[in-house]
Amino acid sequence: MLLKRIATAVSMTAREFLRRRGMLAFMVATPVLSFALVYAALPDTAANIDAIENGVKVQVGTDQVALFGGVSALIYAALLAGITGFYVMSSAIKTDRRLILAGYHAFELVAARCVVLLALDLGITALLVAIMLFFFTPKQFGAYVLAMYQGAMVYGFYGALIATVVKSELGGLIAIVFFANIDLGSLELPGYSNVFGEWWTQFLPGYFPVQLAIDAAFTSRPDLLVPSLWTGPHSLAVVALMLGTYSRATHVHPFLPEHKRHLPWASILLTLLLALGAAGGWRYYQEWLARPPAVDVEGRVDAPKAQVVALVSGRLRSLEVAEGDDVEEDQIVAWVEDSFTAASLAIRAPVRGRVTTMSVRRGENVVQGAVLAEIHRLNQLEAVLEVDETHIDEVAIGQTVDLILPSLGIHVQTRVAEIASIPLPPDASVSERTRRIRKYAVKCPIEGQEGKLRLGVAVKGRIFTGGG
Amino acid sequence: MTLAPDASVAQPAMPDPLLHVDGVRKAFGRNVVLAGVSLDVRAGEAVAIVGENGSGKSTLLKILAGLETPDAGEIAVRRGIGYCPQRLELFDGLTVGENLEYFGAAYGLHETELRATGRAFLDRFRYAQYVDTPVRNLSEGTKQKLNLTVALLHEPELLLLDEPYQGFDYETFLNFAGLLRDWRSEGRAVLTISHLVTADLGMDRVLELREGTLHAAEADRHRG
Numbered sequence: 001m002l003l004k005r006i007a008t009a010v011s012m013t014a015r016e017f018l019r020r021r022g023m024l025a026f027m028v029a030t031p032v033l034s035f036a037l038v039y040a041a042l043p044d045t046a047a048n049i050d051a052i053e054n055g056v057k058v059q060v061g062t063d064q065v066a067l068f069g070g071v072s073a074l075i076y077a078a079l080l081a082g083i084t085g086f087y088v089m090s091s092a093i094k095t096d097r098r099l100i101l102a103g104y105h106a107f108e109l110v111a112a113r114c115v116v117l118l119a120l121d122l123g124i125t126a127l128l129v130a131i132m133l134f135f136f137t138p139k140q141f142g143a144y145v146l147a148m149y150q151g152a153m154v155y156g157f158y159g160a161l162i163a164t165v166v167k168s169e170l171g172g173l174i175a176i177v178f179f180a181n182i183d184l185g186s187l188e189l190p191g192y193s194n195v196f197g198e199w200w201t202q203f204l205p206g207y208f209p210v211q212l213a214i215d216a217a218f219t220s221r222p223d224l225l226v227p228s229l230w231t232g233p234h235s236l237a238v239v240a241l242m243l244g245t246y247s248r249a250t251h252v253h254p255f256l257p258e259h260k261r262h263l264p265w266a267s268i269l270l271t272l273l274l275a276l277g278a279a280g281g282w283r284y285y286q287e288w289l290a291r292p293p294a295v296d297v298e299g300r301v302d303a304p305k306a307q308v309v310a311l312v313s314g315r316l317r318s319l320e321v322a323e324g325d326d327v328e329e330d331q332i333v334a335w336v337e338d339s340f341t342a343a344s345l346a347i348r349a350p351v352r353g354r355v356t357t358m359s360v361r362r363g364e365n366v367v368q369g370a371v372l373a374e375i376h377r378l379n380q381l382e383a384v385l386e387v388d389e390t391h392i393d394e395v396a397i398g399q400t401v402d403l404i405l406p407s408l409g410i411h412v413q414t415r416v417a418e419i420a421s422i423p424l425p426p427d428a429s430v431s432e433r434t435r436r437i438r439k440y441a442v443k444c445p446i447e448g449q450e451g452k453l454r455l456g457v458a459v460k461g462r463i464f465t466g467g468g
Numbered sequence: 469m470t471l472a473p474d475a476s477v478a479q480p481a482m483p484d485p486l487l488h489v490d491g492v493r494k495a496f497g498r499n500v501v502l503a504g505v506s507l508d509v510r511a512g513e514a515v516a517i518v519g520e521n522g523s524g525k526s527t528l529l530k531i532l533a534g535l536e537t538p539d540a541g542e543i544a545v546r547r548g549i550g551y552c553p554q555r556l557e558l559f560d561g562l563t564v565g566e567n568l569e570y571f572g573a574a575y576g577l578h579e580t581e582l583r584a585t586g587r588a589f590l591d592r593f594r595y596a597q598y599v600d601t602p603v604r605n606l607s608e609g610t611k612q613k614l615n616l617t618v619a620l621l622h623e624p625e626l627l628l629l630d631e632p633y634q635g636f637d638y639e640t641f642l643n644f645a646g647l648l649r650d651w652r653s654e655g656r657a658v659l660t661i662s663h664l665v666t667a668d669l670g671m672d673r674v675l676e677l678r679e680g681t682l683h684a685a686e687a688d689r690h691r692g
Contacts, residue, residue, distance in 0.1 A: 001576070008573040016561035019602065091561075098557040098618070101534060102574035252534045 005104065009112030017088055017116065027084070028127060031076045035069075035131050042068055051218050060218045069135025070144075070217035074151050074209060075184045077128040081121050081152035082176040085159025088113055088120070089246075090169055097250045106247040107270070113160060114239055121152035136217075143216035143225055150231040151209035155180060157238040158205055164245040184210060205234060221296055227288050233281035236274045243270065293466045295394060299385035301405070301446065301457045306351040308373040310366040314339040321349075323358045327375060334372055339365075353377040356455070381446040381453055383414070385461045386424060386439040394465040395419055401444045404460045408452060416463065418443040485510045486626045486657045487532065492541030494527055501527050503680030505541070509626065514648060514658040516665040518685055519677035525661040526554055528677065529630045532659070550624035554631045556615050558603050564590075564614055565599040568621065575622035582621070589617040592643055609635035616644070627651070629660040645669050 018024070047067045051060045062070075096109055125148045138144035159176050166172040187201055188210040201207050212228035215221075317335040321327055327349040334347045357374040360366060383403055387395055399416045423438035442463070446453065485508035494502040501524035509515050519525045530536040532543065533551040558567050565586075572582035590596035593613040598606060603614065612635045619627065633641050645668045648658055665674055676685040 005573050005576075008570060012559065012562060012566060012570045015566065016559055019561045092559070095557050095559055097535065098551075098553070099571065099574045101551060102571050102618075102622070103576055104574045 002108065006108050006112050006115075009104070009109055010115050013088060013092065013112055013116045014119070016091070017084075017120070023087070027080055027124075031080065031128060031131055034076070035072070035135070038068060038072070039065065039135065049214060049218060051214050062218055066136035066217075069132050070138060070213065071189065071210075073128045073132035073135075074148050074213045075180065076131075077124050077148045078151040078155035078184055078206065078209070079177065079180045080124045080128075081117075081156035082159035082180055083173060084120050084124065085117050085156035085161075086163045086172050086176055087159075088117060089160040089163035090172060093163060093246070093249060097252065100250050101252050106250055107243060109250075110239070110243050110246050114157070117156040117160060118153065121149060121156050124152050125149045138213075138217040139220045140216040140222055143222050144213060146225070147209045147212035147216055147228065150212070150228060151184070151206065154205040154209065154231050154235045154238065157235050157242065161238055161242040161245065164242055164249050180206070202230075203234075205231075205238075208234075227285055230281050230285050233274070233278045236277050240270060240274050292464050293394070295387060295391045295463045295465055297385045297387050297442070297461050297463060299383050299442075299459050299461060301381060301453050301455055301459055302384045302443075303353070303376040303378055303381050303455060305356070305374050305376045306349075306353070307371045308333050308347060308349060308375065310336055310347065310368055310370045310372055312336060312338045312340075312345055313367045314345075314365065316360055316362055316364050316366060316372075317344060319358070319360075319362050321355050321358075321373075323355055323373075325355050326353070326378075327355060328352050334360075336366065347372060349375055351375055351377050352379065376455060378455075379450050381449055382417070383444045383446055383459045383461060385442045385444065385459070385463070387442050387463070389423065389438040389440065391465075392419070392440045392442075395442055395463055396465075400464045402462045402464075403444065403446065405446075405449075405453065405457070406460065407454070407457045408449075410449075412446060412449065414444040414446060416442055417445055486545070487659065488542070488544040489532065490542040492528070492531060492538045492543065494524070494531060494536065494538050500680055502531075502538070505677075505680070505682055507675070507682060509657045509659050511625070511655045511657055512652050513673070514652055514660070514669070514671045516669065516671040516674045517659070517661045517677055517682070518663065518665055518674060519661075521663070523677045524680065525677050526630055529628050529659075529661055533628050545626065548622065548624045549626045549628055550619040550622065552616050552619035552627070552629045552632050554634075556611050558611065558614055558618070560604040561602060563600050563602050564595070564606070567603060567614060567618065571618045571621055577622060585621055585623065586617075589620060592647060593617065593640055594643070607635075609637065609640070612636065613640065620647075623656075625656055627656065627658045627660070629658065631662050632660055633662075642668065 042064045045064055047062055047064045049060055049062060049067055049071075092109075092113070096104075099109065100106060125145060128148060129145055132138075155176075158179075159172075162172045162175055166175060183204045183206040187204060188206045208224070208228040208231045212224045215224040314336045317337045319334050320332045327333065329349060329352045331349045332346045333349050333355075335344050336347060337344055353375040355373050356376045358372070359374075360370070360372050366372065383401075385401075395416060397416050397419060401414050401416060403412050403414060404410075405412070420441040420443075423440050426438070444461070487507070487509040489505060489507040492502055492505045493500070505528060507515070517525055517528070527536060529551075530553075531538050532545075533549065533553075535551075559570065562570065568582065568586045572579075572586070577585070587596070590599060593616070595610050595613050598610055603611060606614070612633075616629070616632050619629065619632075633644050636644065649670060652658065660669075660671075665671060674685040675682045677683075
């Protein structure tokens with residue numbers, strides 16, 4: 001019965017909203033037109049934005065168009081959702097009082113409005129994602145969509161909350177537009193705000209959605225995915241507050257016998273759920289804050305290599321090993337006939353390992369010092385991790401490293417053994433803005449995996465930069 | 469002619485009232501609107517309250533419906549009420565049928581029950597052809613028909629009606645009067661406020677709200 005009543009309220013709220021064709025057209029046209037105009041006006045120049053990468057503020061180079069697309073799509077989604085939430089609630093609240101007099105419970109109507117809002121937020125998110133894709137593609141698409149939905153959700157509920165408090169429609173809309181602009185448009189934007197990152201800004205509705213959106217738009221690692229879930233309890237708190245203000249606004253006096261029947265069990269249940277959610281969310285967030293400082297990096301399996309060099313100039317009389325052969329230290333690799341003395345000289349392997357490259361053929365003439373072959377020391381496997389310049393100073397020899405070898409599905413622990421002092425050559429395959437960040441090689445030994453690992457396979461690592 | 473205040477005080481032999489109001493006071497700032505209103509309405513009774521504009525009729529009815537808090541006084545309602553506000557309180561974007569469905573759910577009516585009573589009222593007030601029309605496209609008179617139907621849908625024991633027939637054509641008004649007669653014969657009670665009460669409505673008592681208290685109305689002024 002309760003569910004059926006809520007379902008009726010959901011259906012009626014949705015029908016009433018969706019019949020406002022003019023309003024819907026306005027909601028679609030406004031962001032489309034605004035984006036089109038700004039797109040036409042934006043200069044084609046480079047821009048920077050501060051983003052969080054591995055818990056550290058870094059500056060990411062991008063361009064004006066991507067910056068506008070990445071940040072504004074979320075602001076528009078939140079703003080539209082806020083106005084929608086306000087409208088869904090304010091258009092009904094006067095008549096709701098009569099529904100409550102007739103027997104509805106405030107909780108049922110608030111629940112119905114919330115369900116409709118969550119669905120409308122999906123539509124708003126889809127609209128803004130579609131518009132945004134004309135501008136740029138976020139690096140983490142799923143996380144970006146989640147950020148946008150979170151922004152729409154929390155702002156939708158705030159809009160509805162304001163409608164239960166502010167009687168004037170114009171006043172409510174102005175409040176939403178100003179609040180959203182201050183919160184999303186300035187306070188939460190690193191580089192635009194002096195208070196960015198202060199503890200109290202985390203209690204603003206836009207904090208986590210904006211941080212996640214920037215993280216997802218411009219970096220490739222989801223640093224802020226878990227903390228952004230804090231928007232959930234935040235939204236629940238807004239709903240609980242709204243239940244209170246809504247009940248006040250639609251209050252029907254309790255001397256009427258049919259209203260004495262309703263126990264406030266629904267409010268009690270919601271409050272309990274809210275308390276649980278908030279406690280869980282807070283713990284999760286604290287754990288996230290308390291996590292040891294670490295840098296997440298990627299790299300490849302490698303091994304130190306040695307070169308087999310011709311000691312004299314002459315003709316290669318024979319090759320004793322082939323590419324892929326395992327050799328022992330001092331094992332003969334080739335015979336060279338010295339062009340002066342005509343004597344045959346044995347060329348030996350300098351180390352134990354596997355012949356990975358053979359650069360000459362039998363009968364060829366080689367000069368003194370020419371590289372005949374390369375031998376990788378497979379008993380000394382190592383992970384070569386690429387650390388961004390923004391983090392390289394945090395990495396020190398001896399720090400613990402967790403390695404995940406996806407090809408084997410195993411997890412090994414090791415330590416930082418070597419840190420390069422000159423950067424790796426930029427990777428030509430990646431975009432200009434990513435190439436601006438130099439990477440340094442950090443080497444860590446992989447022990448006990450001989451014979452299992454191929455050279456060159458991908459490895460993921462987490463370097464714990466807090467200590468050894 | 470002097471009238472005793474609280475002319476409506478019940479006689480002891482009658483059954484318990486459906487509505488019992490005792491000493492209700494309400495002031496907005498310094499403006500005392502209700503200065504001790506007492507009233508009983510019993511099963512099968514129809515009571516009309518008249519009064520000048522701004523005399524506090526609507527405030528009294530809102531208090532009785534539970535939409536305003538009295539500053540003092542006692543109110544007891546024995547069974548379910550149906551309240552028809554003076555201002556239209558309907559969902560503008562929903563159709564007539566959807567409004568009835570929504571309020572039917574609020575009253576906890578079953579679908580079959582709702583369909584039968586809804587249909588009966590649509591026919592009685594002659595606006596069944598508008599069942600799929602959104603409220604905002606209806607004429608004021610038709611909106612008022614729906615406003616009234618919403619109050620009647622669950623067939624309450626006590627009806628509280630605030631200017632219930634404004635905008636009605638004469639035929640609908642007579643239908644409404646007939647409905648009130650039928651309801652009273654089933655033991656339901658009606659308390660209506662209006663600036664105009666005619667003999668067609670067949671009220672048992674007509675009271676005037678004047679200077680914050682109820683008085684028996686002068687017959688020549690209010691009973692056509």
